[in-house]
Amino acid sequence: MSKGTLYDKVWENHKVTELPTGQDQLFVGLHLIHEVTSPQAFGMLEERDLDVAFPKLTHATVDHIVPTADQSRPYKEDAAEEMMAELEQNVRDAGIDFSDPTTGDQGIVHVIGPEQGITQPGKTIVCGDSHTSTHGAFGALAFGIGTSQIRDVLATGTVAMEKQKVRKIEITGELQEGVEAKDIILEIIRRLGTEGGVGYVYEYAGEAIENLDMEGRMSICNMSIEGGARAGYVNPDETTYEWLEQTDYFQENPEKFDELKPYWESIRSDDDAEYDDVVTIDGSSLEPVVTWGTTPGQGIGITDPIPSPEELPEEKQDTARRAQEHMRVEPGETMEGYDIDVAFLGSCTNARLPDLRRAARIVKGRQVDDDVRAMVVPGSQRVQRKAKEEGLKDIFEEAGFEWRNAGCSMCLGMNEDQLEGDEACASSSNRNFIGRQGSKDGRTVLMNPRMVAAAAITGEVSDVRDLKEVNLA
Amino acid sequence: MSDEVEIPEVNYVSGTGVPIRGNDIDTDQIIPARFMKVVTFDGLGEFAFFDVRFDDEDNQKDHPMNEEQFQDASVMVVNNNFGCGSSREHAPQALMRWGIDALIGEGFAEIFAGNCLALGIPTVTADSETIQELQDWVDENPAGEIDIDVEAETVTYGDNEIDVTVDDAQRKALVEGVWDTTALMKSNAGAVRDKARELPYVEDAAIPDAE
Numbered sequence: 001m002s003k004g005t006l007y008d009k010v011w012e013n014h015k016v017t018e019l020p021t022g023q024d025q026l027f028v029g030l031h032l033i034h035e036v037t038s039p040q041a042f043g044m045l046e047e048r049d050l051d052v053a054f055p056k057l058t059h060a061t062v063d064h065i066v067p068t069a070d071q072s073r074p075y076k077e078d079a080a081e082e083m084m085a086e087l088e089q090n091v092r093d094a095g096i097d098f099s100d101p102t103t104g105d106q107g108i109v110h111v112i113g114p115e116q117g118i119t120q121p122g123k124t125i126v127c128g129d130s131h132t133s134t135h136g137a138f139g140a141l142a143f144g145i146g147t148s149q150i151r152d153v154l155a156t157g158t159v160a161m162e163k164q165k166v167r168k169i170e171i172t173g174e175l176q177e178g179v180e181a182k183d184i185i186l187e188i189i190r191r192l193g194t195e196g197g198v199g200y201v202y203e204y205a206g207e208a209i210e211n212l213d214m215e216g217r218m219s220i221c222n223m224s225i226e227g228g229a230r231a232g233y234v235n236p237d238e239t240t241y242e243w244l245e246q247t248d249y250f251q252e253n254p255e256k257f258d259e260l261k262p263y264w265e266s267i268r269s270d271d272d273a274e275y276d277d278v279v280t281i282d283g284s285s286l287e288p289v290v291t292w293g294t295t296p297g298q299g300i301g302i303t304d305p306i307p308s309p310e311e312l313p314e315e316k317q318d319t320a321r322r323a324q325e326h327m328r329v330e331p332g333e334t335m336e337g338y339d340i341d342v343a344f345l346g347s348c349t350n351a352r353l354p355d356l357r358r359a360a361r362i363v364k365g366r367q368v369d370d371d372v373r374a375m376v377v378p379g380s381q382r383v384q385r386k387a388k389e390e391g392l393k394d395i396f397e398e399a400g401f402e403w404r405n406a407g408c409s410m411c412l413g414m415n416e417d418q419l420e421g422d423e424a425c426a427s428s429s430n431r432n433f434i435g436r437q438g439s440k441d442g443r444t445v446l447m448n449p450r451m452v453a454a455a456a457i458t459g460e461v462s463d464v465r466d467l468k469e470v471n472l473a
Numbered sequence: 474m475s476d477e478v479e480i481p482e483v484n485y486v487s488g489t490g491v492p493i494r495g496n497d498i499d500t501d502q503i504i505p506a507r508f509m510k511v512v513t514f515d516g517l518g519e520f521a522f523f524d525v526r527f528d529d530e531d532n533q534k535d536h537p538m539n540e541e542q543f544q545d546a547s548v549m550v551v552n553n554n555f556g557c558g559s560s561r562e563h564a565p566q567a568l569m570r571w572g573i574d575a576l577i578g579e580g581f582a583e584i585f586a587g588n589c590l591a592l593g594i595p596t597v598t599a600d601s602e603t604i605q606e607l608q609d610w611v612d613e614n615p616a617g618e619i620d621i622d623v624e625a626e627t628v629t630y631g632d633n634e635i636d637v638t639v640d641d642a643q644r645k646a647l648v649e650g651v652w653d654t655t656a657l658m659k660s661n662a663g664a665v666r667d668k669a670r671e672l673p674y675v676e677d678a679a680i681p682d683a684e
Contacts, residue, residue: 056679079510146562148591
């Protein structure tokens with residue numbers, strides 16, 4: 001059993017009691033809700049005649065179904081309008097803050113929590129969305145829950161959980177030029193497997209992690225779940241505190257910053273903390289990673305050959321064979337040169353300001369390939385605004401990208417942004433599952449945002465290190 | 474008071490099986506996102522595994538859940554990392570509404586298993602060889618009864634009895650009928666408020682008065 005880790009401390013701080021099942025009842029410090037997984041939970045509350053216990057610790061936004069082109073109400077699609085209206089009604093009745101599109105604060109739930117400063121170290125954060133692990137970048141204990149658990153949290157302010165083991169993943173060394181946080185997490189999942197983290201929480205540590213900005217840490221924690229780990233975190237440090245200080249909450253309540261900092265320091269993993277498992281990866285040996293298959297674990301370095309199913313562990317072979325058939329790739333080849341039809345720069349993994357900045361440096365002065373439709377979907381209205389102020393919008397539009405409004409968009413194809421037929425998509429998102437981007441014949445290649453920019457320009461999966469960057473200033 | 478929701482004990486599940494083969498079957502396969510544009514879970518059953526069961530013209534494809542012999546199945550037998558991906562409870566809701574009362578597999582994604590538990594659906598595990606033998610048996614004996622004893626952690630089919638694993642908390646929750654945790658946790662409301670007061674980041678104004 002782990003001892004003295006951030007996970008142990010935050011768990012202990014939030015434990016209300018042990019339940020008869022042996023699970024612990026954990027207090028929830030922040031409950032984020034959105035339009036897809038919460039309406040049924042509010043329905044259950046109503047059936048049981050229960051109220052929302054802690055409305056002021058609950059925050060709502062709309063992201064999954066929101067159109068990214070025409071956002072005038074009512075939404076064109078009836079189902080989307082119905083879900084939005086339902087959420088509006090629920091938050092109004094319960095007195096829950098709602099970052100709706102009219103506030104200028106709307107966006108993907110895992111982008112807006114950090115932006116507003118309500119994501120903080122040492123909090124327990126839950127949301128009916130598996131990428132809630134993102135908030136772990138701040139040293140929060142954050143995980144996705146299902147709708148019945150949303151009902152629990154709404155009704156009681158708590159959640160029933162079993163304590164997990166802790167695996168420390170240490171990324172040593174300095175990253176090479178062109179290698180990003182996304183490449184680190186894709187490599188972790190490739191090595192440890194999509195199921196390797198089941199039963200574990202991941203603590204990301206080491207020089208390469210400490211050197212990342214907060215957005216990079218968020219990209220890594222975001223995809224913990226793709227490796228099977230329900231939660232992942234980075235110990236808070238000066239990088240975290242500097243970021244927090246600039247957020248709304250601490251700008252409005254500067255005294256809180258000094259008041260809370262000792263708590264944040266206290267929940268860091270101890271130097272002599274004990275872990276259930278430790279994995280070390282040499283970060284300096286990584287290159288940009290792309291996926292060749294239909295699970296996020298099926299990744300390779302951009303110059304590496306696609307593995308033949310026979311060289312993989314037996315339990316992975318069947319999945320690999322089916323994936324290669326779907327993706328139409330051959331073992332022995334690299335992914336470089338794989339034709340793409342769509343470039344999607346967006347999602348809770350990689351649609352924050354630094355992601356767009358890095359991609360813009362590749363795009364500037366170049367043109368999107370004639371056969372590619374390329375879109376940028378900023379993670380939030382704030383990202384969208386700031387990117388416009390910095391001139392990024394113009395760079396993308398001049399190159400031939402569509403510039404959209406904030407939302408989950410083509411990451412999961414719940415709005416009108418979807419792949420068609422067997423289109424191949426270079427995507428900065430997190431899942432390459434068959435059908436994920438809205439077409440069951442669609443083909444998704446996951447990669448970092450600069451690699452998406454490169455693919456948009458060349459029309460094929462490319463090594464971004466071969467494209468000269470343009471200085472934006 | 475509707476706080477007192479009747480929560481049945483789930484000691485045994487019996488029924489015929491349906492084998493769904495493959496590792497890493499994700500929740501996008503179990504219920505594609507386009508069917509989640511609904512504000513209730515009613516009616517999700519017919520969309521379970523939709524894209525692997527039907528072609529573009531809604532014609533049936535080759536899939537166990539389309540086969541006549543498996544139409545009454547209530548025990549799904551799956552391989553490893555079943556239910557990976559999204560946290561959507563729509564996935565187990567769709568399976569439950571199709572008719573599934575229990576799953577036996579090599580391994581389940583954590584959020585998926587938690588969502589099943591919240592619906593009173595056991596997710597019991599065994600090693601890959603045992604699972605493959607059971608899947609083969611189900612193919613040969615589609616009308617054969619499978620009995621899951623949750624407390625004893627055994628599965629009986631044909632002349633076989635196999636040991637399976639049921640996670641401790643899941644077993645207790647099912648057997649003692651405490652898998653719906655809302656009322657149970659609500660009964661600790663006083664302690665929850667005390668905990669809120671202890672935490673440095675929770676503002677007093679966010680803590681409601683006792684009911």
